[in-house]
Amino acid sequence: MAATVDIDRMLRLRILHVMRAPVGGLFRHVLDLAGEQARRGHSVGIIADSTSADALTVKRLSKIAPKLRLGLSLIPMSRQPGLGDLAALRSVVRIARTLEPDVLHGHGAKGGAYARLGKVWLAAHGVRVAAFYTPHGGSLHYRPGTAAGVAFMLLERAMGLATDGVIFESDFARAAYARLAGVSGPTRRVIPNGLADADFVARPARTDAADFLFIGELRHLKGVDVLLAAIARLSQTEPVRAIIVGSGPDAQAFKAEARRLGLDEIVTFPGAMPIHDALPLGRCLVVPSRAESFPYVVLEAGAAGKPLIATRVGGIPEIVAGTPMDLIPAGSVDALADAMQAVLADPVAADVRAITLRAAVQAKFTVPAMTDAVLDFYRSSVPRRASRAAVSHVGGPLVEREASSSHVQQ
Structure with a gap:
């Protein structure tokens, strides 16, 4: 019997992860997820802050950089909200227009904002991209009704219109987000962190x-x-x-x-x-x-x-x-x-x-299981592009047909 080919399952994606501080659990999560996605043949890139790296961070980024077909881009990102956010957002959009990702995946409050506002900016120029957001704690500790909690609610409800999916590491995080932002809005899934x-x-x-x-x-x-x-x-x-x-x-x-x-x-x-x-x-x-x-x-x-x-x-x-x-x-x-x-x-x-x-x-809690679930969620929303659905053969790894690229922007 001839094997059945599931084109959607075998679709190779162009994925751009956006985060601010390359430290802590958020950083570990992005490296694990991006590394496994790249290992499976997807074209992956990372945009991160250029001002908050320590010696250990530099070592880890240097290790994953050769695996990133869409490159490692380091740009200034401020911790606190301010005018610098506009410059950072413009840089994210410029990089995305050059790399043409299928997915912008923002991590943490700043990364999530840049990814989703970037989607809006790109759409205004006729570029379609799916935007996903993983909160990673932080803002989820705000209390409903406080100034910070109300601000988070208003921003999330506004940016929810540009969000294809929200990924939570735990049921706790999903419930905390719902208390702050409400239960309506973009599709949500709990996908726990995994280990290698x-x-x-x-x-x-x-x-x-x-x-x-x-x-x-x-x-x-x-x-x-x-x-x-x-x-x-x-x-x-x-x-x-x-x-x-x-x-x-x-x-x-x-x-x-x-x-x-x-x-x-x-x-x-x-x-x-x-x-x-x-x-x-x-x-x-x-x-x-x-x-x-x-x-x-x-x-x-x-x-x-x-x-x-x-x-x-x-x-x-x-x-x-x-x-x-x-x-x-x-x-x-x-x-x-x-x-x-x-x-x-x-x-x-x-x-x-x-x-x-x-x-x-x-x-x-394993990296392969985490990656399976995240990729499945991406594919539920990624705009169909015939040029991306390149299948070489059944029963073996697919070959990415687009030219690879690597760069570090600072």
């Missing part, structure tokens, strides 16, 4: 590892102050050590708080480093966040089989669902200290819970 095969490698603690480990941005929202208070309480009765990995706007304040609590000898701040290097530095990862969306650090700790203590916020309950992992209330020093004490008292039980979580993460 390299993430599912055990990262055992070193022989000199600290008892507890924090990895993340050093800011109030992440609850590092709660962790320090819990360590101070434990240290009164237990020999305990902790290491706090990361950088951020509140780093100096947290270091000062550690000194004030007399923790200089038992808490260290080594700065930011790749998570695979950081995980062996502690025996149990602590995620004391006051708020989250769908944190990669929890997924990565689970994939590595690292014992975990985390708060019941954002999408974390969706990650640990179906496992014996108990979550604690955010902001509670008592609850965190009790959970840490339990790990010290019975590390074997903590290891067993970690093994169960690893199996759950491996079954549900």
